[in-house]
Amino acid sequence: MPQNILVLNTGSSSVKFAVFDAALTEILHGQAEGIGTDAGRLTCGDHDITRPLPDHATALEAVLDALAEAGIDRDQLAAAAHRVVHGGATLKEACEITPDVRAQIEAAVPLAPLHNPHALSGIDAISRHAPGLAQFASFDTAFHATNPDIATTYAVPAEVTARGIRRYGFHGTSYAALMRRWADVTGTNLPARVLAFHLGNGASACAILNGRSVATTMGYSPLEGLTMGTRAGQIDANAVLRLAEEDGIDATRTLLNNQSGLKGLSGGLSDMRALGQAGTAEAQFAIDHFCHWAVRHAGSLVAAMGGVDAVVFTGGIGENDAYVRGAILGGLSFLGLRPDSEANTAKATQLHHPKSRVAAWIIPADEERQIALDAAKRLQTFAFDPKQKVPPG
Structure with a gap:
């Protein structure tokens, strides 16, 4: 068979x-x-x-x-x-x-x-x-089906929501894999409140309470939320309307999805490795922008859970870029994170200092x-x- x-x-x-x-x-x-x-x-x-x-x-x-x-x-x-x-x-x-x-x-x-x-x-x-x-x-949307209505509903009339205009969230298979592998990879029980970052060319973060998604940064589409490789992430809707009026809908769609994010900020580089090697002020600004907004959005997700017990990184950037991880953890230091020590294990990397109140981990993506x-x-x-x-x- x-x-x-x-x-x-x-x-x-x-x-x-x-x-x-x-x-x-x-x-x-x-x-x-x-x-x-x-x-x-x-x-x-x-x-x-x-x-x-x-x-x-x-x-x-x-x-x-x-x-x-x-x-x-x-x-x-x-x-x-x-x-x-x-x-x-x-x-x-x-x-x-x-x-x-x-x-x-x-x-x-x-x-x-x-x-x-x-x-x-x-x-x-x-x-x-x-x-x-x-x-x-x-x-990709399924993992976030557990988000409460108050987290998924935009403040628009009900007839607009009925047309499917709401938050959905994405990278769900990646977050589901993190939850499935947590105990085997980290050797610890799954904490109650997990702040998860899927950082790659597409990037998002998710608040996971008792193993279930309660909030995430991507919304109606994968465009919303964090700064990404070529996607703008969060941008005021009136700014989008102005771009559409002046440049046309198709050009605006291409701009926000394919020409923005790290690529737009740096003048053409969308790969985090290339940005790290570029050595230009524009490249460094793009990296700092990526980290700054990851921290800003993380604060909102922590509030949605009423605190945080662990932080986890996955995806190409999350797994491989120590500078980005350190910058994000440093920005979250008020939560009790101290990214000044890395202890390797056979299956995962634990990032937090032994005296930190919040554990931080790298868990390789396992979506397939x-x-x-x-x-x-x-x-x-x-x-x-x-x-x-x-x-x-």
């Missing part, structure tokens, strides 16, 4: 993938990038080839072929599990992708126009190339395994008729 789970993270120009066995051990991973060009690139295990990838369907077919060459045929897959950024107001937990679920993901496209269409491309491509394969979705776990849980009781699987869109 097939037991391997293929995890897919389909973006605008790339498909990241990983295969997990029945024990949820990763046995292979890779990426198809440059989708939409004649110079696409596919990496899978030891394979690294350049080939045209004109669309997502071609890229997914190439991924399945590469897996077969690596010894993982389609009939060895029990399921394909997809990362879907937005589940809208109705999809609040990981689930099987039925025709109805696919329709709900499509209905949420206006809420995540930069993300959900690509997830649908991956879902539809699997439906075409492996029509009998069970498919599941894990939603979380998505595989979501699918595996549902496969245990899953029985399906291949004729009822999701049709190509």
Whole structure:
């Protein structure tokens, strides 16, 4: 009986993938990038080839072929599990992708126009190339479904809220993975009040009370909140309206999502490593801006929990940039944090000084395994008729 789970993270120009066995051990991973060009690139295990990838369907077919060459045929897959950024107001937990679920993901496209269409491309491509394969979705928004209404509702008329204009929150699979791994990685019990930072090109923070999200920095879309690689983060809505009036909606959307954040502040650099090496005043200002607003937003999240017992960092910047971590912890020193000592353990890094009142940790991101776990849980009781699987869109 097939037991391997293929995890897919389909973006605008790339498909990241990983295969997990029945024990949820990763046995292979890779990426198809440059989708939409004649110079696409596919990496899978030891394979690294350049080939045209004109669309997502071609890229997914190439991924399945590469897996077969690596010894993982389609009939060895029990399921394909997809990362879907937005589940809208109705999809609040990981689930099987039925025709109805696919329709709900499509209905949420206006809420995540930069993300959900690509997830649908991956879902539809699997439906075409492996029509009998069970498919599941894990939603970035699902972890934050526990936020109280007072935290998710914007101060607008009810009819506007009814159109889906509310806070949703994102990076949910990352935060869920942190909670799942806490005891094993840190060797401690999960504290009651955790301030979690997912810091990468996309960045957010989350207040986690008794293992459940009660507040987060991203809102209606992944644009809101912290300063990010190319996203502006928090900006006054009237400033956005002025930009839209003067420059047009499309140009403003591109500006705020793709040309702002660290890139806009530094004059072109969106990668934190490159900023750290640049040595310019603009680069340092961008780094300081990133840290300053992480601290500002953290104060709000701590207030939502009524205090804090532990801080945790994950994501590419959170795991690897000691300067950023130190600046954020230093800004939170009034909470009893002292970032002047690092003690390494086999699985995690504990950042706090032994006399600190609040523990601070690094826990490496584990989103792909979380998505595989979501699918595996549902496969245990899953029985399906291949004729009822999701049709190509």
